[in-house]
Amino acid sequence: MKFAVIGGTGLIGSKVVRKLAAGGHEAVPHSQSTGVDVVTGEGVDKAVAGVDVIVNLTNSPTFDEASPAFFRQSMDNLLDAGRKGGVHHFVVLSIVGVDQVPELDYYRAKALQEQLLTEGPIPYSIVRATQFMEFIDSVLSWTADGDTVRLPATPIQPIAAQDVADAVAAAAAAPPLQGIHNIAGPEVFPLDELGRIALAARSDSRTVTTDDTAGMFAAVRGDVLTGKGEASLAPTRYADWLASH
Template sequence: MKIVVIGGTGLIGSKLVARLSEHGHQAVAAAPNTGVNTLTGEGVKEVLQDANVVVDVSNSPSFADNDVMEFFRTSTTNLLEAAGTADVGHYVALSVVGSERLPESGYLRAKVAQEELIKGSALPYSIVRATQFFEFAGGIADSSTVDGEVRLSGASMQPLAADDVAAAVGRMAAGAPMNGTIEVAGPEVFGLDQWIGTVLTVRSDPRTVVTDPQARYFGALPKLELLPGRDAQLAQTRLSEWLASN
């Protein structure tokens, strides 16, 4: 099948393109640096010609509330219209577990808006909601550092490796549309403070993690645990295994 991966040069997209290609699909990486811009529409019609599946794993270049909402609304609207015109048979998108539980977060509000646009379209679709990636640990620590301390809540999370995210999205892209949503998560549950603290310790980072129930995450207070539902697909890579190879 011809599978177009929007955001195909990013963390998940590049892994997804490689995985799909290994399984015999014509995987096409589409991103602004390949001449495809879903915000302006540049190159979108052309890249979707004869495509069987489009997979959206793109992300906003800015996480400011207004910017990220504008990105996902505009990009998704343009992509849905172009996919419909091209008669693409399956629209797959990557989203975030628990997005609707943190309405204070501008980023997660934008992901909910993206999902609603997809569900409201006439295209057959599948949405893959993933928990946080192990690869985000450094960025989370940096954004939560105050005077040399990493201040994080103890909200429970079930992070997973980007390779496992790409595998789950790839399986969905190669299969039939489910017209619904699945969740994927890692095999272990951590407090956010525990997860980031473990990564920093293994990497000999001198910063101290301080558990702060008032610490904000994605601009919100994570009062609710960001865990997947009971039917989530669980990846196999454990944090210790990921750290050993990263």
């Protein structure tokens, strides 16, 4: 099978390309660096012409109120090009619980992306993942102030990027789900505890203070960002991931 992996040079995309290629498929990575701009439409028709599957791993450059416009324009361009090119499967990577946090601009934008896909002309699969382990350091930086990091106790179920890529590649190589597949890491942590574990693993002397008003995840209610009983659990534990990084 032939795959156009849009956003195929990024953290997840590059791993998806390698996984699909290892399975004997032709997986071509596309991004702005290869001349494909999903917002302006430049290069999009050529990128998806004659492929069996589009895997869309592009992301908005911001997490703010500008993000819905990015996802609307990019999806309109990709869906139109896919329809014209005869694509028969369109895969998107999204977020577990994305439709449960309407207070966040970025989550509303990702929910819009899902809606555009489900209402579009191409059979689809949506893979929703929990928070990437690779992004925990960024989460800590959002609310760091000197020797203190403020974090809410929001339940988080971190997953390794490689496990996400494996699940996306498997979904792309399978028939369209016409639905959603949730994937999550094997363990649930309060975010403040996860922050303490991450800092300790790096011998970082900063202190984590529990603050349920701090940062983006303060808007999350309950355990909506965890897989609960609905998700397939990935194998990589956070302590093992930390040890290998």
